[in-house]
Amino acid sequence: MRTQVAIIGAGPSGLLLGHLLRQAGVDCVVVERRSADHVLGRIRAGVLETVTTGLMTELGIDARMKAEGLIEEGFNLASGDHLIRIDITALTGRHVTVYGQTELTRDLMDAAPERGLEIVYEAEGAALHDVEGDAPYVTYVKDGETRRIDCAFIAGCDGFHGPSRKAIPGRAVREYEREYPFGWLGILADVPPCHPELIYANTTRGFALASMRSATRSRYYIQVPLTDRVEDWSEDRLWNELAARFDALSAHGVTRGPALEMSIAPLRSYVFETMRHGRLFLAGDSAHIVPPTGAKGLNLAASDVAYLSEALIAFFKAGDEAGLAGYQSKALARIWKAERFSWYLTKLMHRFPEDGAFEHRMQAAELDYVASSRAMQAAIAENYVGLPL
Numbered sequence: 001m002r003t004q005v006a007i008i009g010a011g012p013s014g015l016l017l018g019h020l021l022r023q024a025g026v027d028c029v030v031v032e033r034r035s036a037d038h039v040l041g042r043i044r045a046g047v048l049e050t051v052t053t054g055l056m057t058e059l060g061i062d063a064r065m066k067a068e069g070l071i072e073e074g075f076n077l078a079s080g081d082h083l084i085r086i087d088i089t090a091l092t093g094r095h096v097t098v099y100g101q102t103e104l105t106r107d108l109m110d111a112a113p114e115r116g117l118e119i120v121y122e123a124e125g126a127a128l129h130d131v132e133g134d135a136p137y138v139t140y141v142k143d144g145e146t147r148r149i150d151c152a153f154i155a156g157c158d159g160f161h162g163p164s165r166k167a168i169p170g171r172a173v174r175e176y177e178r179e180y181p182f183g184w185l186g187i188l189a190d191v192p193p194c195h196p197e198l199i200y201a202n203t204t205r206g207f208a209l210a211s212m213r214s215a216t217r218s219r220y221y222i223q224v225p226l227t228d229r230v231e232d233w234s235e236d237r238l239w240n241e242l243a244a245r246f247d248a249l250s251a252h253g254v255t256r257g258p259a260l261e262m263s264i265a266p267l268r269s270y271v272f273e274t275m276r277h278g279r280l281f282l283a284g285d286s287a288h289i290v291p292p293t294g295a296k297g298l299n300l301a302a303s304d305v306a307y308l309s310e311a312l313i314a315f316f317k318a319g320d321e322a323g324l325a326g327y328q329s330k331a332l333a334r335i336w337k338a339e340r341f342s343w344y345l346t347k348l349m350h351r352f353p354e355d356g357a358f359e360h361r362m363q364a365a366e367l368d369y370v371a372s373s374r375a376m377q378a379a380i381a382e383n384y385v386g387l388p389l
């Protein structure tokens with residue numbers, strides 16, 4: 001098979017890129033290792049910046065997002081038993097939309113057939129070839145048969161564990177990494193949220209986040225030691241811990257219900273420089289990871305894809321190579337600022353095992369300063385709502 005852009009990975013990056021290219025008449029094929037159901041089984045964050053909702057609108061795949069997404073004009077940081085409301089709309093004139101990554105992915109998958117976006121699911125062993133030359137290609141195995149896609153460019157949208165980043169030789173790259181000494185234990189349940197807006201809480205028992213998917217579905221997380229496994233946590237134990245961290249802060253207290261999902265995710269900051277090697281471009285989690293504090297992961301994938309799609313379309317429609325040459329510096333400038341904000345909020349809101357009384361006072365003093373300073377609140381709000389493209 002021959003196409004213009006072979007896209008590896010059908011997460012948000014690969015699907016958004018595929019749709020944007022198809023809408024502009026650029027040929028592409030998406031190759032995904034898992035089944036569609038498996039991809040949709042992953043529960044990820046759910047706070048969308050206008051960059052992300054804007055791309056869905058540009059694609060005309062925004063009807064359900066507009067109907068079901070919750071407009072959030074503010075969110076809260078909590079210090080001890082005190083809520084600090086960050087009034088995003090008063091401070092920036094904008095808002096964020098709460099709509100699960102799973103739902104956005106489902107909308108993009110559902111719209112693929114009618115828009116002629118080909119997605120090959122359950123494609124095993126995807127491998128990248130000749131990315132340094134003029135005629136790269138991708139091979140994979142489907143139904144026991146090896147298949148080959150010849151293309152002009154390969155887009156590596158295959159997440160942190162995919163093969164694309166590994167196809168770039170070590171001499172061409174530099175990696176930056178920070179691992180955090182804790183994970184987030186999350187629970188999704190059909191119970192009303194404990195508060196109308198998100199709460200990121202720094203409590204003496206550790207960090208906790210109260211989030212939601214709708215007026216009847218809640219998403220909570222707590223900071224847990226890296227050694228904890230999900231089997232160590234019964235639903236009762238987790239609800240007790242959430243009540244201990246949120247009952248004093250929230251409007252209605254924590255309502256309990258059966259878990260639809262419970263999982264633990266480690267926290268990491270990671271940037272891989274370079275995002276281009278020959279005819280291979282990386283986008284999304286294949287090139288960078290942020291800790292979930294601040295919900296930047298999906299939104300950074302969207303901004304990468306906004307830059308990359310524009311550059312590829314300019315190349316195929318007008319022979320213009322400037323966009324492709326500028327992709328990595330444009331994308332990285334935004335990525336590093338989102339890395340900074342996610343790292344800052346992680347440091348401010350978690351209990352680090354190595355921290356003592358002095359560091360706890362520093363966190364409390366900084367939160368006290370945030371509570372009293374409109375300038376600090378404006379800086380947090382403009383990062384949370386998303387920096388301009």
Ligand code: APR
Nearest residue numbers: 009010011012013032033126158159162284285297298301
């Ligand atoms: N061949 C084909 N597909 C692959 C391969 C492979 N060898 N390896 C991984 N993939 C697929 C994964 O199965 C996954 O569906 O690539 C996709 C990558 O999707 P994500 O991990 O969701 O990454 P991305 O699309 O960049 O989205 C970033 O999603 O992971 C979250 O928190 C992250 O919100 C962020 C956003």
Ligand code: PHB
Nearest residue numbers: 045046211292293294295
């Ligand atoms: C979520 O709702 O899953 C969520 C919200 C905000 C975050 C992370 C996750 O920062």
